[in-house]
Amino acid sequence: MNRIQTIAGLRENPDVDVLVIGGGINGISVFRELALQGVDVLLAEKGDYCGGASAALSRMVHGGLRYLENGEFKLVRESLLERDRLLKNAPHYVAPLPTTVPIFDLFSGIANGAFRFLGLSRRPGRRGALVIKTGLAMYDFFTAARRIVPTHKFRSRAETLKVWPAINPAIRNSATYYDAWVSHPERLGTEMLRDTMNEKPSARALNYARISLGDAGLALNDGLSGEPVAVKPRLVVN
Incomplete structure (x- = not known):
């Protein structure tokens, strides 16, 4: 009409x-x-x-990775499902987006993460390698039955500096995970x-x-x- x-x-x-x-x-x-x-x-x-x-949006199509720390698993599953549907139904507009996180220590964020998970705090803080590795492993687990984007990749300091030689040399590790972005x-x-x-x-x-x-x-x-x-x-x- x-x-x-x-x-x-x-x-x-x-x-x-x-x-x-x-x-x-x-x-x-x-x-x-x-x-x-x-x-x-x-x-x-x-x-x-x-x-x-x-x-005028950010153009990111994310699965709600940060909500894992608050224990909002249902929201993360729903967001990941919508992300994967967009990747499948609109590949001419929506594509995988690799995001790399620099990591500067090992144990930071464990106590703060536990408090946030229990709802006792909303204070942001630095996250170390153990917290980030755990979160990204869970993120991958939620989409194990329908693998559309690659799983996360954890790099050592040497590997990270080899890929990005201009990055802060104080780095300990880096982690790359995939969400998606929409072009138009x-x-x-x-x-x-x-x-x-x-x-x-x-x-x-x-x-x-x-x-x-x-x-x-x-x-x-x-x-x-x-x-x-x-x-x-x-x-x-x-």
Whole structure:
């Protein structure tokens, strides 16, 4: 359904089950889930799709490694599953990202890590080789059944200096683990949108469409024609 057809349809019948305001990755995800379940849903975005926060992120797709220290294993498993799904489903946008951690001592962080794990402290601190090795081994274990990225690699001081001769010579070890990064997050969002509308032609989405509240209720203001269109949703997701 193109823009002209969408606006004409709203003029003829302004009723819609759900109005989703905001066409970032979260709005598009809500729109997709509802549309694929057969809900009559309309998405309205005031500018470009994924033109705000969804295009200005760090571009990292991580599995929540740091949450291991807080004992949030369920969150780590869920994050790793989502990371691996993105790597599998969108290899044209999402790729493995190696990250190397410099390590300067052996035992640091054991006591602080235990306190954080028990919820007795949130104070950050330096982590030594034993803590980092344990954490990365657990991180690899959570994805053992679906190995998509390489497991972590631990290096000695000599190996580290051979690979990175300009690194701080006081280093003891280094550890390299893999997460992922997304090259064009806004394209990933618009691809999800197109895929949804191809699968569910009745689903409606408009960019350059600002929602306003007036005496007569909600109105969709078409940013191209400048004309308002009444909208009567049963539910609004903002």
